[in-house]
Amino acid sequence: MYNILICDDDKDIVAALEIYLTSEGYRTLKAYDGLEALRLAEEHPVDLILMDIMMPGLDGIRTTAKLRESRNVPIILLTAKSEDSDKVLGLNIGADDYVTKPFNPIELIARVKSQLRRYTTLGGRPGADSAALTNGGIVLDDTAKSVSVDGEAVSLTPLEYNILLLLMKHPGRVFSTSQIYEQVWNDPSLGSENTVAVHIRHLREKIEIDPANPRYIKVVWGLGYKMEKI
Amino acid sequence: MKKQLRTNPVLKAVAVILLLVLAAGGFWASLFTLYKWDDIWTGAGYYDSNNYYANLYNRLGQVQELARLTQEKAWDGGLSYLDQQRLENLKEMLAPEKTNFRFQLLDNATGELVYGNLKGWPMGESVYRVHTDAMGFTRNGGERREDYMSWDGEQEYYLLHLVLPDGSTKVCTPEETQLAAQYGWFFDGGYSWEYDSSRDSRVVSVEFAVEYGVTNPTTVEDEFTQGAQEYLEYAQYLPAIALLALVLDAAAVLLFVFLCLGAGRRREREGVVLNGFDRIPLDALAILEFFALALLLNAGDSMAWAFNTMSLTPDLAAGLSVISLGIAGCVEAFLLTLVVRIKAGTVGSNTLVWMLCKVIYKGCRRISASWPLTGRMVGWFLLYLLGTFLTALTVFLIPVYQGVVLWLLCRWTIQWKRVRTGTEQITGGNPEYKIDTEKMYRDLKIHAEQLNNLGSAISTAVDERMKSERFKAELITNVSHDLKTPLTSIINYVDLLKKEEISDPKAAEYIEVLDRKSQRLKKLTEDLVEASKASTGSLSVNRERLGVVQLVQQALGEFEEKFARSCLTPVLTAPAEEAYVEADGRHLWRIIDNLLSNCNKYALEGTRIYLDVIKWEGQVTLSVKNISRQQLNIPAEQLMERFVRGEESRSTEGSGLGLSIARSLAELQGGTFRLDVDGDLFKAAVSFPESEAPTQIEA
Numbered sequence: 001m002y003n004i005l006i007c008d009d010d011k012d013i014v015a016a017l018e019i020y021l022t023s024e025g026y027r028t029l030k031a032y033d034g035l036e037a038l039r040l041a042e043e044h045p046v047d048l049i050l051m052d053i054m055m056p057g058l059d060g061i062r063t064t065a066k067l068r069e070s071r072n073v074p075i076i077l078l079t080a081k082s083e084d085s086d087k088v089l090g091l092n093i094g095a096d097d098y099v100t101k102p103f104n105p106i107e108l109i110a111r112v113k114s115q116l117r118r119y120t121t122l123g124g125r126p127g128a129d130s131a132a133l134t135n136g137g138i139v140l141d142d143t144a145k146s147v148s149v150d151g152e153a154v155s156l157t158p159l160e161y162n163i164l165l166l167l168m169k170h171p172g173r174v175f176s177t178s179q180i181y182e183q184v185w186n187d188p189s190l191g192s193e194n195t196v197a198v199h200i201r202h203l204r205e206k207i208e209i210d211p212a213n214p215r216y217i218k219v220v221w222g223l224g225y226k227m228e229k230i
Numbered sequence: 231m232k233k234q235l236r237t238n239p240v241l242k243a244v245a246v247i248l249l250l251v252l253a254a255g256g257f258w259a260s261l262f263t264l265y266k267w268d269d270i271w272t273g274a275g276y277y278d279s280n281n282y283y284a285n286l287y288n289r290l291g292q293v294q295e296l297a298r299l300t301q302e303k304a305w306d307g308g309l310s311y312l313d314q315q316r317l318e319n320l321k322e323m324l325a326p327e328k329t330n331f332r333f334q335l336l337d338n339a340t341g342e343l344v345y346g347n348l349k350g351w352p353m354g355e356s357v358y359r360v361h362t363d364a365m366g367f368t369r370n371g372g373e374r375r376e377d378y379m380s381w382d383g384e385q386e387y388y389l390l391h392l393v394l395p396d397g398s399t400k401v402c403t404p405e406e407t408q409l410a411a412q413y414g415w416f417f418d419g420g421y422s423w424e425y426d427s428s429r430d431s432r433v434v435s436v437e438f439a440v441e442y443g444v445t446n447p448t449t450v451e452d453e454f455t456q457g458a459q460e461y462l463e464y465a466q467y468l469p470a471i472a473l474l475a476l477v478l479d480a481a482a483v484l485l486f487v488f489l490c491l492g493a494g495r496r497r498e499r500e501g502v503v504l505n506g507f508d509r510i511p512l513d514a515l516a517i518l519e520f521f522a523l524a525l526l527l528n529a530g531d532s533m534a535w536a537f538n539t540m541s542l543t544p545d546l547a548a549g550l551s552v553i554s555l556g557i558a559g560c561v562e563a564f565l566l567t568l569v570v571r572i573k574a575g576t577v578g579s580n581t582l583v584w585m586l587c588k589v590i591y592k593g594c595r596r597i598s599a600s601w602p603l604t605g606r607m608v609g610w611f612l613l614y615l616l617g618t619f620l621t622a623l624t625v626f627l628i629p630v631y632q633g634v635v636l637w638l639l640c641r642w643t644i645q646w647k648r649v650r651t652g653t654e655q656i657t658g659g660n661p662e663y664k665i666d667t668e669k670m671y672r673d674l675k676i677h678a679e680q681l682n683n684l685g686s687a688i689s690t691a692v693d694e695r696m697k698s699e700r701f702k703a704e705l706i707t708n709v710s711h712d713l714k715t716p717l718t719s720i721i722n723y724v725d726l727l728k729k730e731e732i733s734d735p736k737a738a739e740y741i742e743v744l745d746r747k748s749q750r751l752k753k754l755t756e757d758l759v760e761a762s763k764a765s766t767g768s769l770s771v772n773r774e775r776l777g778v779v780q781l782v783q784q785a786l787g788e789f790e791e792k793f794a795r796s797c798l799t800p801v802l803t804a805p806a807e808e809a810y811v812e813a814d815g816r817h818l819w820r821i822i823d824n825l826l827s828n829c830n831k832y833a834l835e836g837t838r839i840y841l842d843v844i845k846w847e848g849q850v851t852l853s854v855k856n857i858s859r860q861q862l863n864i865p866a867e868q869l870m871e872r873f874v875r876g877e878e879s880r881s882t883e884g885s886g887l888g889l890s891i892a893r894s895l896a897e898l899q900g901g902t903f904r905l906d907v908d909g910d911l912f913k914a915a916v917s918f919p920e921s922e923a924p925t926q927i928e929a
Contacts (some may be wrong), residue, residue: 197788222784
């Protein structure tokens with residue numbers, strides 16, 4: 001039973017979010033501005049906060065900064081702004097994730113779950129298993145050939161697994177499709193790079209919450225793919 | 231500190247008065263020094279001085295007069311009463327008891343003493359230095375003028391008419407010249423006579439030799455003793471006076487420099503300050519000064535004469551001082567105001583002549599301003615002709631005049647060129663350019679100023695336009711943000727509704743419509759923001775070298791399932807080698823994403839989508855071709871407008887902004903975007919300049 005603090009100046013959105021979260025079995029706390037959110041977070045045990053950015057009085061960014069002074073509770077920002085600079089600002093200030101309005105309720109729930117798993121069960125840092133490769137919430141155990149994302153096991157095809165292994169081994173490095181093909185298929189690439197793109201697409205669908213806005217496997221357009229180092 | 235001193239009014243006033251005194255004093259001291267300098271410093275003593283010689287020649291004059299009167303007395307046997315008085319006077323003046331001057335008159339022919347004041351002493355022992363001179367006197371020298379000649383027409387020679395001492399006239403012909411010869415006339419052998427006075431028996435002449443000098447030492451009181459005394463006095467004081475002159479002059483110059491530095495400057499005031507005197511027109515002032523100086527010099531002249539001839543009296547000294555000070559004052563005032571004017575730059579402009587010229591010039595300008603341009607042109611031409619005519623009279627002025635005219639024409643040309651350059655700049659997209667209209671001819675100036683105003687108007691209009699574009703983009707962004715919040719609720723509650731158990735199939739259908747439309751609305755707001763940002767260029771572009779083929783393959787990977795669902799088959803034709811361009815990967819992806827989404831939405835099911843990457847003439851072109859499901863009855867150009875879609879009904883999903891965004895993004899990155907519609911064939915092409923392949927593929 002987790003306590004989730006919802007903070008948005010639009011009461012209907014708060015109400016809708018409450019319905020979704022209670023149906024998933026979470027307890028909710030409701031705040032309609034930043035000051036109220038701060039007060040509630042102070043008075044009640046809170047496991048996750050959903051925070052709107054544009055609010056009267058204390059806005060989401062400043063509330064987050066204030067919360068981060070003393071607490072490491074996961075914070076997901078809800079924002080109507082879609083500019084990259086706003087997202088970067090939000091993450092830099094201490095938010096763990098963000099969702100742009102209008103959001104898909106299913107995606108939001110998935111992100112909430114992911115953050116809660118990481119915050120509670122994983123405790124931030126996985127065990128120092130030498131065989132396991134980790135990046136963010138992804139844990140790849142090469143001996144067991146198993147992959148889990150935020151503690152939840154993911155089943156991958158051998159090719160997808162090998163692609164993920166290659167990317168996990170070199171986080172931050174950009175692999176072109178032909179490089180990936182040559183290393184995973186062990187064949188010289190002869191214009192069959194489409195296959196790689198399709199497989200990576202499938203891989204993203206299994207690992208990422210929102211495959212169109214990937215968090216781990218980033219598309220570097222015109223150059224290739226890379227595993228974002230988190 | 232220095233400026234304080236220079237601008238101190240009390241100090242300045244003192245300096246002005248002191249300068250007057252110093253200048254006047256210096257003038258007189260210098261004059262005296264220069265006047266006496268030669269006399270005293272180049273001579274060996276009084277007997278070499280100017281004063282000595284002047285007195286000596288004065289005395290020689292007396293001797294000459296004495297000699298003449300003596301000789302006349304000898305010739306005529308007596309003298310008139312006045313002459314006799316004069317002679318005796320002279321003799322007394324030259325008496326050895328009265329003067330130190332010694333002389334003796336000798337007959338130059340015989341050496342016989344005629345007159346002298348040596349008192350028996352030999353000349354050489356009597357005087358410091360013996361001077362000699364000769365003087366001659368002639369009698370009846372002018373009488374031959376009474377002789378005259380007359381023309382004898384028959385004999386063809388002149389007849390000589392001699393006037394004899396008894397008054398009778400004797401006519402002489404060339405045949406009998408004896409008498410004529412006695413009277414100094416000789417026939418020249420032709421037809422005329424010549425006269426030689428020295429052979430004229432009627433003319434009597436005598437020549438005296440004069441020896442003279444001054445005794446040393448002097449024995450009696452006369453001008454020589456006085457001169458010698460003065461000489462000694464001056465010789466004693468001259469060095470001091472010369473030094474004084476030098477000091478006074480130097481001090482005057484220094485003071486003048488000091489005053490020049492401070493001239494026109496005032497304490498607590500910046501720049502040059504002109505007082506009332508400095509504002510008087512310079513030429514008027516010069517004329518006034520000229521009259522004042524003339525008046526002063528005229529008055530001074532008589533005083534100086536009196537000073538020269540008589541000794542210095544207190545009255546004279548006072549008068550000369552006043553006049554000297556007056557002259558010094560005039561000169562000083564003029565020089566100082568000149569300095570101030572030079573500093574202020576009003577030497578030329580503050581003159582009556584200049585003002586007159588200005589008035590005439592302005593009058594001409596005002597009169598000619600109302601003339602038509604051609605009239606003025608004719609006027610100029612007539613003026614030019616007049617000038618040519620006038621200068622032609624004085625030959626040497628022709629090149630000067632024509633040169634000046636050429637120079638004026640060149641100036642006009644240069645200014646006209648300036649106007650043209652300005653026009654080119656303004657029409658060439660630089661409306662803020664300003665033509666420098668300083669010192670331009672009037673008509674050109676008016677023209678240039680109008681052009682400048684035009685440029686300002688254009689640039690203001692452009693600025694307004696930019697501002698309104700930016701404002702529009704901002705408005706769209708803000709409105710989109712405001713739309714998103716209620717849209718979030720709509721989507722969420724529609725989703726919740728879907729989860730409710732609704733038995734009525736109609737209600738379920740309605741909810742389905744709501745869901746679809748709200749999703750479209752979401753897409754629409756997102757596209758709207760993007761379109762406005764892309765078209766106003768407010769998106770940031772991070773250019774890097776990337777492979778187009780790679781990007782297309784990645785994109786196809788993303789669209790694999792969507793195409794499969796729509797039964798579309800993508801066919802990629804790409805060169806064997808990667809084609810590289812400099813672009814922002816995210817924006818380029820967005821373009822291709824939009825194109826492929828369009829294909830997915832509008833392409834006829836079961837057809838193929840042709841993707842071609844072509845390298846051609848330094849350009850990399852990606853073209854996407856598909857067969858449209860519905861008839862495309864809209865021109866290609868219009869398809870790229872915002873909110874235009876390939877079908878009228880707008881029933882299918884899509885905002886109609888995709889192509890507009892694609893074009894804006896392509897142009898933002900320096901590429902081009904083309905659309906082609908041929909029947910049902912829809913063709914889109916994006917081109918970018920090709921860049922070199924990276925030497926090493928970054929891993």
